[in-house]
Amino acid sequence: MSTLMPTPGQTVGPFFHYGLPYEGGAELVPAGHPDAIRLHGTVLDGAGDPVPDSLIEIWQADPEGRIVQAPGSLHRDGWTFTGWGRAATDAAGRYSFTTVLPGAAEGDAPFFAVTVFARGLLDRLFSRAYVPEHPALHDDALLTSLPEDRRGTLIASSDASGLVFDIRLQGEGETVFLTFPDNGRLQA
Amino acid sequence: MLIVTQASELSTQAEVSDEIAAASKAYEAGDRGDAQPLLDYPPYRSSVLRHPTKDLHHTDPETIERWAPCFGPQDVSPLEADLTIQHSGEPIGERITVAGRVVDGDGRPVAHQLVEIWQANAGGRYIHKRDQHPAPLDPNFTGAGRLITAADGSYSFQTIKPGPYPWKNHRNAWRPAHIHFSLFGTDFTQRLVTQMYFPGDPLFALDPIYQSITDADARARLVATYDHDLTTPEWSTGYRWDIVLTGSHRTWLEDEA
Numbered sequence: 001m002s003t004l005m006p007t008p009g010q011t012v013g014p015f016f017h018y019g020l021p022y023e024g025g026a027e028l029v030p031a032g033h034p035d036a037i038r039l040h041g042t043v044l045d046g047a048g049d050p051v052p053d054s055l056i057e058i059w060q061a062d063p064e065g066r067i068v069q070a071p072g073s074l075h076r077d078g079w080t081f082t083g084w085g086r087a088a089t090d091a092a093g094r095y096s097f098t099t100v101l102p103g104a105a106e107g108d109a110p111f112f113a114v115t116v117f118a119r120g121l122l123d124r125l126f127s128r129a130y131v132p133e134h135p136a137l138h139d140d141a142l143l144t145s146l147p148e149d150r151r152g153t154l155i156a157s158s159d160a161s162g163l164v165f166d167i168r169l170q171g172e173g174e175t176v177f178l179t180f181p182d183n184g185r186l187q188a
Numbered sequence: 189m190l191i192v193t194q195a196s197e198l199s200t201q202a203e204v205s206d207e208i209a210a211a212s213k214a215y216e217a218g219d220r221g222d223a224q225p226l227l228d229y230p231p232y233r234s235s236v237l238r239h240p241t242k243d244l245h246h247t248d249p250e251t252i253e254r255w256a257p258c259f260g261p262q263d264v265s266p267l268e269a270d271l272t273i274q275h276s277g278e279p280i281g282e283r284i285t286v287a288g289r290v291v292d293g294d295g296r297p298v299a300h301q302l303v304e305i306w307q308a309n310a311g312g313r314y315i316h317k318r319d320q321h322p323a324p325l326d327p328n329f330t331g332a333g334r335l336i337t338a339a340d341g342s343y344s345f346q347t348i349k350p351g352p353y354p355w356k357n358h359r360n361a362w363r364p365a366h367i368h369f370s371l372f373g374t375d376f377t378q379r380l381v382t383q384m385y386f387p388g389d390p391l392f393a394l395d396p397i398y399q400s401i402t403d404a405d406a407r408a409r410l411v412a413t414y415d416h417d418l419t420t421p422e423w424s425t426g427y428r429w430d431i432v433l434t435g436s437h438r439t440w441l442e443d444e445a
């Protein structure tokens with residue numbers, strides 16, 4: 001249990017584009033990498049409209065399930081996989097990363113840890129984008145704790161270039177967002 | 189008057205202030221609210237369609253979520269902590285030092301981790317192309333900086349005190365002066381994006397973004413303190429702002445803690 005009260009969050013606002021996105025932020029590996037895949041999707045609001053001023057971050061293990069602790073995420077050298085990426089959505093609410101499939105420890109379902117920021121969103125949201133068709137999805141602790149009709153919102157789907165993970169902030173098909181112990185939110 | 193069409197769509201400050209007061213009353217009555225902003229906070233109009241309607245799902249972090257991305261000397265130049273030296277001339281405005289410490293919920297320093305800031309200039313204008321506020325741009329001020337915290341979690345930026353600025357939440361809405369902060373902890377679950385404010389700002393009571401944190405003590409944690417020890421004679425004033433990230437879930441080794 002924490003002893004200090006956390007500093008509250010605030011919205012990222014509309015003007016983060018010259019503060020946070022940077023060259024190469026969405027390329028965890030170069031597009032020419034032999035194992036490169038694309039992880040992409042659209043961020044949508046409660047009316048089903050795209051959210052053009054949001055920012056997505058991902059944090060993932062390497063394909064062998066190792067957690068990489070290599071610096072260089074802001075200064076991509078073209079060789080070092082650091083496991084972290086950041087992408088702003090475009091005018092159509094789309095984001096896109098070039099990365100590799102995450103692995104997981106033996107028996108666990110691999111996923112990309114995802115953080116969502118946006119104008120209009122007062123605090124960041126956490127989620128997970130699970131790799132589809134993995135045998136361990138069926139007994140994943142988080143997925144099995146969710147109602148069946150909401151599980152699918154956390155599982156990416158495949159397309160020709162890689163994986164698609166749409167994020168619905170509100171309404172039909174609302175993405176499951178997570179809170180962790182000690183996140184400063186009262187337990188319901 | 190030119191603003192008639194706009195005024196017919198936008199609420200007045202009095203209407204928004206009434207909504208803020210109602211939300212605050214509901215909090216004091218124990219209805220809802222906590223140490224974080226409410227995600228569903230109608231006085232902040234853009235939140236209406238952008239907040240999840242379902243409760244956040246409680247879960248324990250998995251391995252990857254108990255670690256955080258790592259940044260190093262190749263990522264950030266020490267010069268990026270000084271926002272006043274990015275151009276050939278001196279920026280306009282009050283030079284300030286903003287310094288403090290980043291710790292986790294148990295008071296452990298968050299060492300060697302990335303801090304990013306962005307802000308308006310002294311006139312309340314962002315360099316962002318979407319900012320249409322007709323205050324002057326400052327050719328000597330971009331308003332973005334970053335650094336890596338020291339071993340004791342401390343950080344220090346040199347910058348210019350930002351001005352308040354108008355926005356279109358309601359008619360004649362003004363944001364209190366603030367600096368946007370982005371922080372990482374030792375765990376992915378500690379990720380924080382927030383805003384630092386300046387003490388005594390008369391706009392606090394009127395601002396739905398600040399007031400979305402319904403707990404007064406929690407709100408106060410976003411306000412820096414003036415610190416004369418951080419001033420530089422004949423040069424700059426100083427503000428101290430310490431940041432507490434949420435608890436860490438990592439099993440700490442003895443020599444780390």
Ligand SMILES: [Fe+3]
Nearest residue numbers: 013015366368
């Ligand atoms: Fe701002």
